[in-house]
Amino acid sequence: MKLGAIVMIVILLLLMGAGTVQQATKHANTNTPEAALRSFLDQVRAKHWDEAYSMTQPGAGVDKDAFVKDLGGNNGSLKTISSLQNENTKILRQSSNDADIRAELQWSTAVGALHETRDFKMVNDDGEWRVAWPAAPKSQAVAKALPTTYLRWDVVQRGSAKDEWGVQNVEPPRMRIISMNAIENQGDVVILGEVVNEDTVPGFVAINAILLDKDGNSIAEESSFDKISHTLLPKEISPFRIDFPNRKLAEIKSVRISPTNILVPAAADPVVGVMNQRIEKDQDGKSILRGDLVVQGGQTVNIPHVLATFYDRTGKVIWVSDGYVDRALLPQQAVPFTVNLRDDLAGQVQNYRITVNYYNSNRS
Amino acid sequence: MLSISPVRGYSPGKASTTVTPALPMAAIAFLVLAVHGPLLLMQLPAASEGGSTQIFLAQHYAQSWFNPWNEKWFAGFSQTGYPPLTQQWVGLASHLMSLTAAYMLVQLCVVILLAIGTFRFARLWVDERSAGYAAIGSIFLGSLSVLVYQAGDLPATASTALAINGVVYLYGWARKARFLSLLKGLLLLVAAATADPVTAFFGTALFALPVIVAAWMDHGDRDVDADRPSPIAVLIRAVLMLAIAGVVAVVVLAPFWPSFFTQHRLAIANGSRDNFLLNFSSAVNYWLIPMGAVVLALPYIFLSGLAERRLRPLFFAFYIALIFGLGGTTPVARIVLGRFYESFSLDRFTFWATLLALPILGELASRLIERYSIKASIGLGVAAVLTFAMPLAYMAAHPANTNPFRTDPVIGFLNRDNHDRFRYLTLGFGPQFAEVGAGANASTVDGDPSAGRTLPEVAAFGVTHFDAARNYGSDGMEALRAVLKHASQYGLKFIFVRDRYYEPLLAFAGWRQVESYENGNVTLWSKEDVPPARKIEPTTVIPYLERMLWGIVPVLCTLLAFGLILVTPERRRTAETIPFPTAETTPRMQEAR
């Protein structure tokens, strides 16, 4: 029965070979530009930076460190806590020597799914397609000392249990909703507006909204979630947007808005400037608001979050959109951002305002 | 203790001319106690991946046996999403000791039962002495060690142990039509299904099919059975028993099936589905370590398994389990399991493969010891101990919980100052997630990923376990976002974070860090505008009869099975070849004269 054993072992080895070859060819095919890009992205997905770098065009002046920072992020940026989830590639142009491929990349990040459209240039290197990675521009930042006067509010609470009757802690800051607008968009009801901190101390604000039907019954409850800058410094204004999926304005009689505001500790730094803001069309012809973020002081911002408020000619808020920036903001260095704008509203937008919210990993 | 009834005195290679006596079952049971007892006394499985979940679920049975609605997870869920048997036994035992100790006791009983089952199963294929070695081998299996101490998969081990014992009675019933065999087999198989139906289905198939074929092959063997039943009768009886067991299991587990078949659950990436040739670490963790020294014996298993005609069914079952256990290394498992492939941990097949190989390995051990005596004993002993110890060493080097911490401060916070009026969430707690659930009075919107209620907000994402949301990729994080958006509706005020990965989302969503524990290892985040949690009424009403069956039948089946086995022991038939007395063993008659 040795023959039988040999046959069984051979079958087992064949099955293992079939499974391995199937998987290996799927991952290491560089015969076509699209397959080569997919193989490259597979390495990116697995965070195998050495392997991914080896699939780029050699001698193109790409610094490996910059390559890894570009794909894997640094300085605690959102990219450092992201991983490539899916990709969808489309060949824009192809010749025997090179090809342009547009990849719709879906990243899984710490703040949810992030979509990125990136154009890759592929070159044929002796029959093997490689990624022509663009060399990173040299940083123009000059090392210098920046004065920083830290300004910060701390909250000292009285013990609540033994308080004398009639005496209480410092009141929450005065917040006021300065505009509000309810619209219907793609089968959803959206509540838009702006809230201002009118006080002289920083405050934390969250806005909940309840839709009421004709009988006064609650039919849906949602919150501003991350479509608001929760911590507002004195006189700071934040937009907010509350989405009610699968609702119609016609079924709503009124909206009950309940803002929550409390006194919180906060820091006045960093100050983020929003430069060169302009509404443009992207490569797919969609309207976007584009600009650059620059930290004015000497601090680093790990994860910036951009909130854009769009107004019509009467000054009414007609849309609020947001976007996370996957690069960290280093002092004095411009980092580009884009925020989507609904194409149907692009013509109505008369004015807009950008608010930058942020998360720093060392912030408590 | 169960009596041993060798249905067939099969002696491959005529090795039974040995004079060495067979190992008594009591000795094997004591060996289980000696090997697993100290480790279970140290409560090692409590830190495993699934141990604390089992303890959490058992706690509910200890407090509320017939009401499956548990408010502590998923903002309220029915425990009928989890097969009940092992949790009910732990719950019962917890009235005499702590929940964790009860879990360890039940796990110890399961290992003993597995050793007994292995002996009885091996006895169908090899002689009693080899079967004894197989039983000893089952105690030291690396795959068992992984399941018990690393995965904390009490249901799978219990289901396998019950199924393997049930399958032995299948042989007796199929061949001899003994009603008692049918009854005991049915009770054990139904009990196996109520412990873990998926394990019971695949495990029973893998163990029962070779047994049925063996029973069918044995029909013409005069040495085995003078009754000589017809092969058709053997087959019909076997199918009848399996069908009855299946129907009873389906009826008893009626509340379980809807969630099993209808809910779309996203699986976390599991190394058991990797290609082991391309991923060495997965190969080590999910194949080499569970197989242990069995890998060295593979050539013998192939040669011996195919050499003996009667062992071939057993070999083919082993072969199939081996291929499935190789995960993504071959395309077979993906093709056969279809949509269940991604939600199935394939290391269970390696466990069954090693169990199926044990009769052949027992025979090998028997031959080696007969031939090389003490040298072989020492060599096999060392191999067995290393096989058993390797998973424990690997677990120590790569613990499931890389940084265990005390959950007492978290539980303490939730249980004081009316904090349990709100719901909570843990992020990055890993296996200790269920520990908080068992200790805290408060309810969470999260739950164990293997079953349970899916919140409406996250149904589209197929993710049920927010504690490990990042492991599900963007679906996981989107699901977490969806549930955080509705924090007010669920009264979700407190979030305990042990993985800073989640902090940006919480900060942007309006939670603020308010406390930290364990030197900042765990932080508490709170949201101010969240009202106290509202009680959520049961989403599905389980009929009274189904609840009664769920509460009574699983435990009753095991009690009746063990009772019957003890009360009606099958007569031990000596089928061993008795060696002719040699000169040295001739009785001395002088004194008698």
Place this chain on the structure above:
Amino acid sequence: MKILNPRTLLSILVLCCSSAFAQELKVPQTAVDGDGVNIGTTGSGSATLYITGPGTALKRELRRGDTISLTGDEIAYAGRYTAVLKSGSETTAQNFYVVAGKPAKLNFMARPSRVPVAQPNVISGVVFVLDRDDNLVTAPTPVNFQLGVNGSAAASHPVTSKNGVAWIKAASGKQEGAAQFTASIGDVSAKRVVQQVASDPCNLRMKAQPAGSSIEVQTEPIKDCSGNPVPDGTIVTFSETAGAHGRSTVDARVKHGIARATLPANPGATLSVASGVVLGNEIRWGGGQ
């Protein structure tokens, strides 16, 4: 003329006798909190006196004819008390009232704790007048409210309490700082602090100067219309609109009274400044400037 017939006369006699026997307890109509009270008894023999009232239950063994003194601490709570004298099978009860004593404590609630300067009717103060045992003094009592920032004369507002409560609504002063808000009755007073903070910026002005390839914009010291400097941390938004270069904005924070930011130097750009809903001046950046 027969004024009373014998039966009527007998009835009156019995009534007088029984009422004479019932007058075993002598309690005052009212007592003042803190002063104590004397309760007299008549007759002879032993008896037990029970006193019940708000939060109070007392029992005393006595001989009839004795006078029992209750201290102010024993009847500390204002309200209706009942004294019951039990002697054998006879029981006699009398009610009396304890009223609040003289004001000894003021519970003072001042809202808000933080208020912009020069705002009418933004500060409210409510006083509950209490005696030494926290009984509400319901008798009309003059309460004097005073509000003033350190260093300036405090404005005084006398108010008479009604049912134990006096309240006032006042305007905030023009000077920022911790205003002392005091309520007093005689030598009894309660003090709260109302932080008067600067109001919205007034006359917001900025200046710009080149700084390399950028423009450095800086406000003049920012003050409200009363001349108080706005607190540090207040957001001041600098904007630059520069045609093809789009718009640039910086939400700067006021530090040491001024806010500054750096904007790109685009010729022809218009620079503007705002804080909250208050707009400041505009600068057109062009040519060599």
